[in-house]
Amino acid sequence: MKTMITLLFSALCVATVSAQTDEKDNAMLNNGINFLDIPYVAHTLEVTDGEEELIINCDEVDCTTFVEYTLAMALSPTEDGQIAEGDFADKLQMIRYRDGKINGYTSRLHYIADWVNNGVRNGFLEDVTTANSPYIQQVSLSYMSSHPKLYKQLSNSPENVAKMKEIEKSLNGQEFHYVPKDKLPFAGLPWIKNGDIIAITTNTSGLDVAHMGIAFYVNGKLSLLHASSKEKKVVISKVTLGQMLKKNKNWTGVRVLRMKK
Numbered sequence: 484m485k486t487m488i489t490l491l492f493s494a495l496c497v498a499t500v501s502a503q504t505d506e507k508d509n510a511m512l513n514n515g516i517n518f519l520d521i522p523y524v525a526h527t528l529e530v531t532d533g534e535e536e537l538i539i540n541c542d543e544v545d546c547t548t549f550v551e552y553t554l555a556m557a558l559s560p561t562e563d564g565q566i567a568e569g570d571f572a573d574k575l576q577m578i579r580y581r582d583g584k585i586n587g588y589t590s591r592l593h594y595i596a597d598w599v600n601n602g603v604r605n606g607f608l609e610d611v612t613t614a615n616s617p618y619i620q621q622v623s624l625s626y627m628s629s630h631p632k633l634y635k636q637l638s639n640s641p642e643n644v645a646k647m648k649e650i651e652k653s654l655n656g657q658e659f660h661y662v663p664k665d666k667l668p669f670a671g672l673p674w675i676k677n678g679d680i681i682a683i684t685t686n687t688s689g690l691d692v693a694h695m696g697i698a699f700y701v702n703g704k705l706s707l708l709h710a711s712s713k714e715k716k717v718v719i720s721k722v723t724l725g726q727m728l729k730k731n732k733n734w735t736g737v738r739v740l741r742m743k744k
Contacts, residue, residue: 496541510557511678515697518717549710588636589646595692612660615674624651626689663736664728671705680740
């Protein structure tokens with residue numbers, strides 16, 4: 484079956500990538516910077532009532548879709564500085580859906596544990612935390628199935644809730660390495676590089692990750708390039724990532740992922 488795609492985006496998605504930092508070959512960082520000031524809008528993937536579709540909307544992002552679009556751009560081949568729309572869509576589908584196959588709402592990778600597993604399994608992500616941090620957490624997911632009213636496609640679908648419970652069950656008990664927030668200096672760590680994907684872990688019951696962004700060192704200190712719900716747009720954090728973590732009692736640390744191309 485041919486994948487249906489809903490396009491709600493400007494030329495940003497397939498525009499020429501313009502290097503805006505000293506790291507001219509750092510596609511993740513430079514593509515992310517091109518999103519600065521793009522509005523933060525939640526639930527932009529929930530625009531259809533029927534069959535699950537690949538939604539592309541680079542004009543409005545949340546923290547996850549911002550990272551997904553940036554990663555899809557970085558993974559897409561360019562010709563004369565341009566990214567082909569089809570290539571971008573193919574990469575985005577592989578990032579957002581389990582093994583790149585759209586088969587209903589629950590084939591979308593809602594939990595970051597699932598999202599990371601998919602990226603590692605399909606060869607475009609590396610979990611660099613594994614080799615660099617001895618600290619381990621265990622996956623314990625239940626939030627979506629226990630709060631179905633918060634999700635449009637779960638609120639009136641016992642079938643989707645049941646499928647989500649099975650997905651949660653398949654992930655629960657898995658272990659992953661992370662950096663606790665009290666082990667993350669404000670200056671960052673030598674092995675965390677500009678352009679790495681930062682997934683912020685949480686103690687919120689039933690969740691594994693609460694926020695995502697892209698590592699960006701500003702004046703030698705690790706900051707976060709991210710879609711901020713508080714500032715309602717894509718920004719570079721005014722304080723270090725370590726300070727962000729310290730201020731939020733529900734944030735426990737970070738997982739660090741790196742694009743493989």
